[in-house]
Amino acid sequence: MxxxxxxxxxxxxxxxxxxxxxxxxxxxxxxxxxxxxxxxxxxxxxxxxxxxxxxxxxxxxxxxxxxxxxxxxxxxxxxxxxxxxxxxxxxxxxxxxxxxxxxxxxxxxxxxxxxxxxxxxxxxxxxxxxxxxxxxxxxxxxxxxxxxxxxxxxxxVFPTGHHAALAAGVTAGSNVVVVGDGAVGLSAVLAAKRLGAASVIAMSRHEDRQRLAKQFGADHVVAERGKAGAAQVKEMFDGIGADHVLECVGTKESMEQAIRSARPGGRIGYVGIPHEAVIDLPTMFGRNIGIGGGVAxxxxxxxxxxxxxxxxxxxxxxxxxxxxxxxxxxxxxxxxxxxxxxxxxxxx
Amino acid sequence: MxxxxxxxxxxxxxxxxxxxxxxxxxxxxxxxxxxxxxxxxxxxxxxxxxxxxxxxxxxxxxxxxxxxxxxxxxxxxxxxxxxxxxxxxxxxxxxxxxxxxxxxxxxxxxxxxxxxxxxxxxxxxxxxxxxxxxxxxxxxxxxxxxxxxxxxxxxxVFPTGHHAALAAGVTAGSNVVVVGDGAVGLSAVLAAKRLGAASVIAMSRHEDRQRLAKQFGADHVVAERGKAGAAQVKEMFDGIGADHVLECVGTKESMEQAIRSARPGGRIGYVGIPHEAVIDLPTMFGRNIGIGGGVAxxxxxxxxxxxxxxxxxxxxxxxxxxxxxxxxxxxxxxxxxxxxxxxxxxxx
Missing domain, CATH: 3.90.180.10 (Medium-chain alcohol dehydrogenases, catalytic domain)
Structure with missing residues (x-):
């Protein structure tokens, strides 16, 4: 063969x-x-x-x-x-x-x-x-x-997106932001909406991926990245940030963006294999941000x-x-x- | 005054x-x-x-x-x-x-x-x-x-122990290990039992603290620390480790002990102010261990x-x-x- x-x-x-x-x-x-x-x-x-x-x-x-x-x-x-x-x-x-x-x-x-x-x-x-x-x-x-x-x-890819959503605690009515517009990130958008999320922001700079994110149910798209992107997410979610963040990349930058996008008391579900991604524990501690997930x-x-x-x-x-x-x-x-x-x- | x-x-x-x-x-x-x-x-x-x-x-x-x-x-x-x-x-x-x-x-x-x-x-x-x-x-x-x-x-101290238990997802019937025998760790034992935990292991080397842990409802005490202590916890919980780990210290060693004591898919609630504590993200990812909590x-x-x-x-x-x-x-x-x-x- x-x-x-x-x-x-x-x-x-x-x-x-x-x-x-x-x-x-x-x-x-x-x-x-x-x-x-x-x-x-x-x-x-x-x-x-x-x-x-x-x-x-x-x-x-x-x-x-x-x-x-x-x-x-x-x-x-x-x-x-x-x-x-x-x-x-x-x-x-x-x-x-x-x-x-x-x-x-x-x-x-x-x-x-x-x-x-x-x-x-x-x-x-x-x-x-x-x-x-x-x-x-x-x-x-x-x-x-x-x-x-x-x-x-x-x-x-679909169960991995689903795992991110579950690990972040997404349920009916949740507000959610998805970091990463690769196949896993897009699947996470679909999974979050399937679980009944009320409002999902997809973070993406690429038009074709933005389009698919919307087709998968994303309510909003944020094209900015890093601090500017997180600031926009915060603004869109009552000025405090997202209850649930789905981190679908695994890099240092994407993890930082995920932490910045979460509201105090929020939860990150991560499924991007960590490549030099680190967690700033004192920041997570002070803001009561939880993280869960892993290999789906x-x-x-x-x-x-x-x-x-x-x-x-x-x-x-x-x-x-x-x-x-x-x-x-x-x-x-x-x-x-x-x-x-x-x-x-x-x-x- | x-x-x-x-x-x-x-x-x-x-x-x-x-x-x-x-x-x-x-x-x-x-x-x-x-x-x-x-x-x-x-x-x-x-x-x-x-x-x-x-x-x-x-x-x-x-x-x-x-x-x-x-x-x-x-x-x-x-x-x-x-x-x-x-x-x-x-x-x-x-x-x-x-x-x-x-x-x-x-x-x-x-x-x-x-x-x-x-x-x-x-x-x-x-x-x-x-x-x-x-x-x-x-x-x-x-x-x-x-x-x-x-x-x-x-x-x-009591709400902080309670926060650790909630952040780790403790509910009725849970199996739990508490890392740290200070006032917060002991309070976490009490909080976990109050929430209905079925089996709580307190990790403590000190007789007076072991006694108080038992008075607060601990079902077992493990005196070993580090790898040996975690191995004992793993053995006591079906050979796979604890579903819920309450990390009540905040040092590098205590966090490592907490991660080692959790079963794959388990959850750590942490309330010890992190002092040089770090999270080994690839290990957490591979074993699907979540962590939540923070300043209570x-x-x-x-x-x-x-x-x-x-x-x-x-x-x-x-x-x-x-x-x-x-x-x-x-x-x-x-x-x-x-x-x-x-x-x-x-x-x-």
Whole structure:
């Protein structure tokens, strides 16, 4: 089969590799229908954390089950399945607490598991899925082609936006500001509105992203950044700032902007992987600003979000503004790296 | 009148000063019945933040109203009142959000207000109270002598423990660990149990504090600190750690211990003023640990806590293990500095 391999910074290729086989009886083999490129894939691509040797990549995919191990009971060949960006057993105490990302049986696509066995990446034609019963969520029926993009967002970006909103305490009637206009930030806008937020400000300088933010339900857009942007948010929310801030970037600047945008007593939900982001604890302390979130346990949210996606009441797949065949994966990365695309989908 | 003045590190005296007078028509004059020394008073006392010139000190007191300005309507001469450790108008938007500590009309005892007018400290005989209607809470009747210590804790230490518990999300049935066995940590044990926590671990090496923790309802005591202590907490809570961690110290070590003691997806409530405490954001992110809290809006909680205090169902004043007349204030500081007392009460 063919699978995406990152050989060196900006050297990404679709290589011929061995077909995956069932190893454990809890495994499934899934033929990928669609995958996509994540903002977090750009870090190694850009050489921020360059790989020591060529590595498989990609952690968001949907597909059709080809075969299952003897111990798999809830997933069957022929099922259309959504794979969250980390696999997990969905039965242990931590999974039952909803933190599937900390499952001791869990791991991430493309990296070796705890026993040193390699895992496939999601940006390929076939994937061996560990802990298949716990990891995969099957749709009740085969989705049509137009639904695939929306279902694919359930792997990561839509649940990640949802996690930001929950971690910030968003509920019906909330006022919210979203820092970050990448795919996660835009998904966070959608998630906050889905939870009933009364007023959502999207912070974005880019017209195409502003447009999508509004389509996803943003009530206002603030184009300014940093102190000026936060001052505008403060002004718009009763002169005191936002009750709920969704931080969807992870840089030092975005975290500062998030803290500045929160009202005293407000809460930040953060899902941008922290890259040199720091928290000014004395400021947070004096203003009673809380922060929660982290790596989103996507698996915990798929069952909750899936019905709305299938019903079409939310259209999270509109975040994909570039769709390419898998053999053009390098173009998909380049477009996101150069910010000519918000998020690239790869069809097999 | 006489009032406590910090002249230089460890040079604290009861000086003769001018009697306070009503200045604004929203002021009240309160004759102090009892005040106390806070752990945070020890920072300037120890010279960590030495005063540039002699300063009034003390921010926890209860007393009897002597006179009120023309604009005061809810407090009357003769009332026994509790003063929270910051004054506030209790009417502005931020007070209505429960963050009285961020009230634009508010401030702290012993420091000049926003207009530069000096405020009295709480460790004195008489205090001019700004924003008296908003700041002071009167008891329904005159308390007897034995109740004074318990009421005095409503100024700061008991609501601060309560704030830690709320910020960590403690509710009925919660499992909780409290980091810090000072007066705030012990009060946090009491507050968590009052909220219905099912299992509370107090971390303490000192026998007298362990005893008080148990008296306040702690189900278990862990004497180990740092990594060993956190490992023990993890073991005791299903091998994964505590759902709710109350961080009541504010040092680098205590914050690390708090983060280590939390389970993935757990939440830390912190009320120890951060002194070089830092948050390891990548660790928090990977484990989905949230943190909230800050300077406790004591005023927001007094009405809720007062009935239980008056009914005797909680006895937060047992945290005072040293009671001295005001003219021995220096001994009260020394005892806390040398940790021979948990918390010193000063009677006038």
């Amino acid at each position: 063919r699978a995406t391999v990152l050989h060196a910074p900006r050297d990404i290729r679709l290589d011929e590799v061995a077909d995956p086989q069932l190893v454990h009886d809890t495994d499934a083999i899934v033929r990928v229908v669609a995958s996509c490129v994540c903002g977090s894939d750009l870090w190694p691509y850009r050489g921020i954390h360059p790989p020591a040797h060529p590595v498989r990549i990609g952690h968001e995919f949907v597909g059709i089950v080809e075969s299952v191990g003897a111990g798999v009971s809830t997933i069957a060949p022929g099922d259309f399945v959504i794979a969250p960006f980390m696999y997990a057993d969905n039965t242990c105490l931590l999974c039952r607490h909803g933190v599937h990302t900390s499952c001791p049986q869990g791991g991430i696509w493309g990296r070796p598991d705890r026993q040193g066995l390699d895992n496939d990446g999601g940006q390929g034609e076939i994937v061996r899925v560990p802990q298949a019963d716990g990891t995969l969520v099957a749709t009740p029926t085969q989705p049509d082609q137009a639904m695939v993009a929306h279902l694919l967002t359930l792997s990561d 346990p996507a698996r915990a949210y798929i069952e909750e979000l899936l019905p709305d996606v299938l019903a079409g009441t939310v259209r999270p797949g509109d975040v994909f503004d570039l769709t390419l065949p898998l053999d053009r994966v390098a173009d998909g990365y380049r477009a996101m790296d150069e910010r000519t695309a918000i998020k690239s989908m790869l069809t097999v | 006489r009032a406590t003045v910090l002249h230089a590190p460890r040079d604290i005296r009861l000086d003769e000063v001018a009697d306070p007078q009503l200045v604004h028509d929203t002021d009240a004059i309160v004759r102090v019945v009892a005040s106390c020394v806070c752990g945070s008073d020890l920072w300037p006392y120890r010279g960590i933040h030495p005063p540039a010139h002699p300063v009034r000190i003390g921010h926890e007191f209860v007393g009897i109203v002597e006179s009120v300005g023309a604009g005061v309507s809810t407090i009357a001469p003769g009332d026994f009142v509790i003063a929270p450790f910051m004054y506030a108008d209790n009417t502005c938007l931020l007070c209505r959000h429960g963050v009285h500590t961020s009230c634009p009309q508010g401030g702290i005892w012993g420091r000049p207000d926003r207009q530069g007018l000096d405020n009295d400290g709480g460790q004195g005989e008489i205090v001019r109270v700004p924003q008296a209607d908003g700041t002071l809470v009167a008891t329904p009747t005159q308390p007897d002598q034995a109740m004074v210590a318990h009421l005095l804790t409503l100024s700061d 809006p004591a005023r927001a909680y007094i009405e809720e806590l007062l009935p239980d205090v008056l009914a005797g169902t909680v006895r937060p004043g047992d945290v005072f293990d040293l009671t001295l007349p005001l003219d021995r204030v220096a001994d009260g500081y020394r005892a806390m500095d040398e940790r021979t007392a948990i918390k010193s009460m000063l009677t006038v």
